[in-house]
Amino acid sequence: MGRAPCCDKANVKKGPWSPDEDTKLKDYIEKYGIGGNWIALPQKIGLKRCGKSCRLRWLNYLRPNIKHGGFSEEEDKIICSLYISIGSRWSIIAAQLPGRTDNDIKNYWNTRLKKKLLGRRKQSNARSMGYIADNRDANSSEDSDRLSALSNSAIERLQLHLQLQRMNSHSSFYSNTALWPSMHSLHENMVNTFQLSDENLWNCWPDHQVQIDTANIDPHSGNASSSYEPVMTADSITSLLHEPTKISDSADNSPGPQEIMSLGVEQILCGDYNDSQTAGHKYFMPQENQYHQMMPDFHCFRRMLEETNSWDDSPSLDIVEGGGVMFQDSETGYRNL
DNA sequence: AAACTGCGCAACCGCCTTTTC
DNA sequence: GGAAAAGGCGGTTGCGCAGTT
Structure with missing residues (x-):
């Protein structure tokens, strides 16, 4: 009914x-x-x-005291920092900005702020992803879909954080990290991962056999829990690439996998998987012949890392003399934030 | 001047969570 | 404890306007 x-x-x-x-x-x-x-x-x-x-x-x-438009620099920073940390939780972000509504912030982010910050990077990444997909399998539109799915919030957040982190070493503009919300430990892990050497990063994979657990993660402790939502895609991928987290010894009872990864499975993998119930957890295990299907996802991140290391082709953010920061409009040139 | 295009924003939709009975 | 109702939220849509061709 x-x-x-x-x-x-x-x-x-x-x-x-x-x-x-x-x-x-x-x-x-x-x-x-x-x-x-x-x-x-x-x-x-x-x-x-x-x-x-x-x-x-x-x-x-x-309702009284609603503000429309005219977002300040400080508000931009708060929105940006919170988006990086918690994603599109507009109501939570709005709660930090008196007089602003979640709808307003959502619209502002989607129509302006995102473009200001990510602008041409996104196009560049899209090209890269297309390149990867073409090399692997030219007629696979499904893969394209998956790749573009990976380019959404998680990647935006990663790009933004990397931007801010780079600026942090040069500028006072974003250097007051006390203003920033604390990062999820896995989120930090993600960022650290992208600072590893490419070689180290790549060598993490694919020798591990991976067991994926649908259990949720406590954002504070990183421990498995049933009361928190699954970790985000980029966290998951990073955990996989960087530092596998063993969350239960029950893996010993299950066939094959040597390590348990804490991943939000439907967010990171698609397709058919063997699954089994083990010690109260549902494990999803990619079949051997499915590893190659997962590889493009990691190629995306590898590619991003490469791009990140040469972030100079069309920066959408830049440091200017005097410690200020400018956003670069792709068409019209620099504009003060 | 008309047609087209892109953008910003208010409002809607549908799903999930919380509350009530 | 369970079903229904209401609240809350994020994604999406569609309209109006401004700029461009």
Whole structure:
């Protein structure tokens, strides 16, 4: 049985809010409050709107002390740092920026800040990934999809952190790390990995047989736990490349794998895998002939490492005299942050 | 001047979590 | 304890506007 809709879709108005509707909603909430029930609210006011729509309108636009546009340099930094650390948790990021809404920050990130920071790097990486895919298997659109999937949030976050870290050694602009949120230990691990020599990095793989555990990871201790969400893709890949983490001795009871990796399996691997239930954990093990399918993913990161080491072809961020930082617009040149 | 294109943003959708009964 | 309702969130869509051809 499906879930009942929150309102009668046929009888609710959609689209932009009129000034009249805004006034009705604002006046009512200021007088009587929400009353603990958004769904019932529009009926009380006489608005033909879905309760969720009212909530959104209030939270994102009508409530007091909302700021729109004009993000400051400080806000840019906070958004950037938090995005690197926690990803697209817009509500959490918004909580650190008084007057800003998650929707606003999300829009700002997607339409402006991301382009400012990653700009041409992304295109460059896309080219690299295409190159890799072409070399391996020219007719594999599935692989292309997987590669492009890898180029999303995780890679953006990694690129951003590397940018910031490079700048950190030159500039006071981002040097106050006290302002930054603390990094997940595996996240730090990821960053460290990309500072390894290429040789070391590559030699980590593929000699390990890998057992992938769907158990979750405590972001503070790095230990397996059932109460935290799975680690992100880039963390997972880095763990695999860098420093395998043994989280349980139960591996001894399972055939084949010598080490247990803590990975969010559906985020990093796709395709069919043997799986088995062992000691309360579900293990996913790539079959031998599937290793080659995983390799392109790691090629992506290897390629990124190579690019990172020669980050000079079209920097989107640069240090300027006096310790300031400029974002470089791909078309119009430098612009102060 | 008209058509086209790209961008920014408000709003919607659907899924997941939390609360209530 | 379980089902339903409501809240919350992130991704996506579509409209309006400005700039370009």
